[in-house]
Amino acid sequence: MEGLNDKNKDSAASKEKDRYDPFEKEKYWQDFWEEKNIYKFNPDSLGDLFTIDTPPPTVSGALHLGHIYSYIHAEVISRFKRMQGANVRYPFGLDNNGLPTERLVEKEIKARAQDMELEEFVGKCLETTEKYKEIYENLWKSIGLSVDWSAAYSTISLEVQKLSQSVFKELYEKGVIYKKNAPALYCPECQTSFAQAEKEDKEKEAVFYDLIFKVENGDDLIIATTRPELLSACVAVFVNPKDGRYKGLKGKKVKTPLGQEVEILADEKVDPEKGSGAVMCCTYGDETDIYWAKIYSLPEKIILDKSGKLQNTDEFLGINGKPVYEARKIIVEKLREKEAVKKEEKIVHSVGVHERCGTPVEFLSTTQWFIKLLDKKEELLKAGKQINWRPDYMGKRYEEWVAGLKWDWCISRERFYGIPVPVFSCDKCGEIFIPDESEFPIDPKKEKKEKQCPGCKEGKLVPDRNILDTWFTSSLTPDINNLHPLNGKLQGKMYPMSMRPQAHDIIRTWAVYSVLMGLYRHDAAPWKDLMISGHILLRKGEKISKKTGGGKYKPEEMIAEHSADALRYAMCGVALGKDAYYDEKEVKKGKKLATKLYNAGKLVLSNVQDFDAKEKISKENLEAADKWILQRSFEAGEKMAKAFNEYEYSQARQIFEDFFWQEFCDNYLEIVKGRLSDLSEKGLKGRMSAQFACYQSFLNILKMASPFIPHIAEEMYHADIIKKGRGEEEKEVIESKKESGYFYKNEKTASIHISKWPCGNKEDFDENIIAGSEIALFAVSEARKFKSENKIKLREEISLLAIQCPLGKQNLIKPFLADIASVTKAKEIKMEDAEELSIEVKK
């Protein structure tokens, strides 16, 4: 037994396999596409514009499979549109500034921005983003994105900075951007304010402390809190007006355990069920505190500084200068000593955190720049309805978010590396001064010359030291694309864009802000279609993020192991918008498909060498089976086109796979093999018919495969069969080269990726052929089943195949009989009248 295995292994190894090697060829074709400018946007070319608002990946860490997943979805669409004759503009961008980039740089250089000179830090940022630019580009090229790299942009480029600052000025002058001192979401870790959209929730353990407050009449009033360190900032105590327990307390004074006296107020927002039903209001523990402070004109007692440390509290507490968590421990100790803690209960509750770093949110009163968002809710909702959301239910997420907005968009960040807020203000009269556009991009804090206030002529202009939220700039990508200098005569005329691809997690940020910018600047939504992708998950509920880097599944490694085509194919297996679990088996399936395409191509090519593809075989001279496969190939192309136009790439993939693998390979090629190898005079006509059909339908297959697996499709398009070896050793192998290959020579299009999508002629469509083919395939399948059940080898002959068929259908099947006999190896094939279709096989 062992000996036999060894023998098999040996013979397999000795057989030199003619196999497709993607690792060698993918790079080869990527270089070819670049050399030939296959994907370059030409503003002068005809064809409907199809412009893609590619997401510029944020430089914040390594790209992971999640990126590959959603980018491939748009990529596949772009290839399809190009082949449909659209003038596709598929650019690339890089979002390489702002907080996310800073955090990456801080991590890489193991130092914090605030601990070094600004110049030095910005230098490090530029260095790092340059490095990542190359890493990102290489990855995108290695997966075969068909983008026009010449239309690339970077959000830190001078042009984009200039645009951002111009937009800032424009919107300020429109009265849409304003400056305000108000409590805002603040991250003590990043030391900046941030927007509602960047807040997320996290479950955290906490202790619920019941503290004893003393009412002026001497009664105890229990206040439950998770934040005793804010006690010094307590400005009021609230109870619910309907709460019977606290009737009559309203308006009375109460003393905190630290001794300050505050008033007891009543408000509906207090939940009587929660804690003791009485709550302290501090500066500022949460959003309700801000609300109450405003409604009841409560004083501000600011005890948190910008680094999240306490200040201005009573000296005896000893918490000044301590971070929140430390201060909490200390103060709890003190309160226990005073016997002011009645109960402590461990709980788990959700806390708002900054999504960039996971630090619990604070609310700090600072002066910030805002864009009016709340005023625009109605219009945002209206614009949302005008966009084609794919899948459509994603539009609901947008609506939900917009409807739930509570803050205007805070666009200033007290950070270092980004686009500066282009503003000076007078230190005397406070007037705001924005330089002329011709001075953009400008960094106010770097301006050496001291300027006098043009307003009061007394004060001097002080630079605004903030930078803009990175979303401010990235929400302008439709404009950045539209205004690109390489757009030629279309520059400035490409708004709105055709399509924005993005993942669902940034609907509330990127999509919402982009629509807002569109409304303010163009009075229109920035695109016709929004294509929303899901996420790749590793296990149930586990997202791959840049933080974890995708764990062991790094895209570079996946490509190196399985090939770009294989990974691309796998990424197109799950419906648009759905989250998918990463499954290596799917990738292997992609690789197998490429191999299958290669092998089928080899069969086709080796049988059409003597066939002149310019020769059009007229319909009358085509065999039924050949008509069948041709029709079906065009039909598959049409069905795929329909799916692609709805951005349903996974449906398109399924249609392709079924047609190619089952119909073309397993059925058609097996059926037609006999005719292809019949070199006799008699078989000439049937052979030519088969050659014509093989050529056409396989060309269609290559085209249909090309959006998903562009490398192998190009490979086969440029392939020829050559003979290798001599005498008995001689065999046919595939060789492919740029500007060579059987299909290339006949079709005369430089690349399969700019060839025309298969589109059949309606008049050529013959329903009888399809009906006949169904019966034929049934007969073949029955014969195969018979052989399998009777343990007869497939290539062995059978004596009889009888097709029992209703009279009316016999004419449909007749033209297929010879081919059926050939594939089933039936010595005799006959037709019998019957009520119902059935097949009888004899050994």
Added chain:
RNA sequence: GGGCGGUUAGCUCAGUUGGUAGAGCGACUCGUUUACACCGAGUAGGCCAUAGGUUCGAGUCCUGUACCGCCCACCA
């Protein structure tokens, strides 16, 4: 608490406008001297989560329920 998805073969998922349940992987049985063993032929395996309703007919449409996931709200 609200919104949105999902629940189909052992696993991962397709199922277009209602008309006899599909694929891949896995299992099992067969089959390699010429496209492919990274393959082919075949077999087994499903009350389509659940309860109702509409219909001649429901995996598909409607309503309720359960469970899973995502997003939002809650954060004293």
